[in-house]
Amino acid sequence: MQKRSLGHAGFEIAPIVFGGNVFGWTIDEKASFDVLDAFVDHGFDAIDTADVYSAWAPGNKGGESETIIGNWLKARPGMRDKVKIFTKVGSDLGVPGQKGLSETWILQAVEASLARLGVERIDLYFSHWPDPHTPYAETLGAYDKLLKAGKIRAIGASNLDAMQLDEALHVARAKDLPAYQVLQPEYNLYDRSSFDGPLRDLCLREGLGVVTYYSLASGFLSGKYRSKDDLGQSRRGEGIGKYLDARGLRILAALDDVAARHGASDAEVALAWLIAREGVTAPIASATKRSHVESFAKAVALALGAEDIAALDQASAP
Numbered sequence: 191m192q193k194r195s196l197g198h199a200g201f202e203i204a205p206i207v208f209g210g211n212v213f214g215w216t217i218d219e220k221a222s223f224d225v226l227d228a229f230v231d232h233g234f235d236a237i238d239t240a241d242v243y244s245a246w247a248p249g250n251k252g253g254e255s256e257t258i259i260g261n262w263l264k265a266r267p268g269m270r271d272k273v274k275i276f277t278k279v280g281s282d283l284g285v286p287g288q289k290g291l292s293e294t295w296i297l298q299a300v301e302a303s304l305a306r307l308g309v310e311r312i313d314l315y316f317s318h319w320p321d322p323h324t325p326y327a328e329t330l331g332a333y334d335k336l337l338k339a340g341k342i343r344a345i346g347a348s349n350l351d352a353m354q355l356d357e358a359l360h361v362a363r364a365k366d367l368p369a370y371q372v373l374q375p376e377y378n379l380y381d382r383s384s385f386d387g388p389l390r391d392l393c394l395r396e397g398l399g400v401v402t403y404y405s406l407a408s409g410f411l412s413g414k415y416r417s418k419d420d421l422g423q424s425r426r427g428e429g430i431g432k433y434l435d436a437r438g439l440r441i442l443a444a445l446d447d448v449a450a451r452h453g454a455s456d457a458e459v460a461l462a463w464l465i466a467r468e469g470v471t472a473p474i475a476s477a478t479k480r481s482h483v484e485s486f487a488k489a490v491a492l493a494l495g496a497e498d499i500a501a502l503d504q505a506s507a508p
């Protein structure tokens with residue numbers, strides 16, 4: 191599989207990253223091992239998680255996803271050298287002091303993530319959300335310490351808008367601190383506005399790697415939800431109703447047409463559109479079954495034509 195250079199992170203990845211928020215939520219440890227095995231067997235090599243995954247599931251407190259990934263790495267000798275592990279800090283873990291991007295919390299949180307993952311170094315460490323209470327210089331200073339100590343290999347930011355990212359890059363330059371090398375924005379055929387435009391332009395200008403999240407709009411872009419009656423198919427269903435509007439249905443119709451032309455599925459086309467998008471290094475997508483992982487491999491092999499892309503662009507135009 192053709193690898194892509196991940197911005198200034200200093201390493202390459204295959205063009206789809208596994209989204210680890212399903213581990214310990216919509217799938218248990220055994221099913222998680224199975225989809226991770228399938229993912230690697232297909233030639234993929236990067237996994238995204240966060241300290242907070244999957245705290246929202248009943249009975250969880252966060253850290254479950256990292257723990258499952260750590261257990262999988264331990265159970266598969268030699269696997270650590272084959273995959274890149276991305277994780278995040280900064281979400282509210284629901285315990286006083288355990289949120290945000292202060293130096294104190296980052297230096298503590300990274301140790302907990304390393305322990306759960308059972309690794310000596312995190313390949314890419316993300317600031318999960320902007321923290322209005324902590325100056326960029328403090329956060330980047332903490333990352334500087336972790337980079338120098340070899341506990342992380344590269345840094346990224348998630349959920350920053352163009353102004354925030356620009357300022358963070360400016361602070362890094364002005365204070366001789368490490369700069370964010372990768373951005374993780376929400377981006378898919380339905381949710382285009384948070385990346386298209388100034389943020390994409392900035393990433394292109396600065397050479398940042400971009401890994402998009404909710405790449406399948408939580409499964410909506412697979413086409414398996416067409417009406418409210420379909421929402422019960424997955425535990426995610428209740429979050430998907432918001433896509434069932436006229437624009438969402440127009441996007442599904444365009445996906446259906448392009449998919450029929452290529453003998454592909456809607457999910458494959460939606461991911462192939464992202465892979466072909468200027469400025470995107472790799473979509474992050476999660477899977478709960480081996481067949482989903484197979485659709486990821488087919489998406490990488492699917493070459494959309496200019497006519498396909500124009501039809502999808504037009505149907506999804508905001």
Ligand SMILES: NC(=O)c1ccc[n+]([C@@H]2O[C@H](COP(=O)([O-])OP(=O)(O)OC[C@H]3O[C@@H](n4cnc5c(N)ncnc54)[C@H](OP(=O)(O)O)[C@@H]3O)[C@@H](O)[C@H]2O)c1
Binds near residue numbers: 210212318425477
């Ligand atoms: N940085 C952030 O703030 C942030 C926020 C959210 C997510 N993320 C990252 O992005 C990742 C992806 O987001 P996500 O998992 O929420 O959503 P997603 O990738 O948009 O949707 C994936 C879900 O769609 C379904 N699916 C996948 N392939 C399919 C196929 N071929 N056919 C039919 N259904 C298919 C599966 O759910 P079912 O089987 O349950 O239907 C799967 O769990 C997360 O795991 C996380 O790593 C980051």
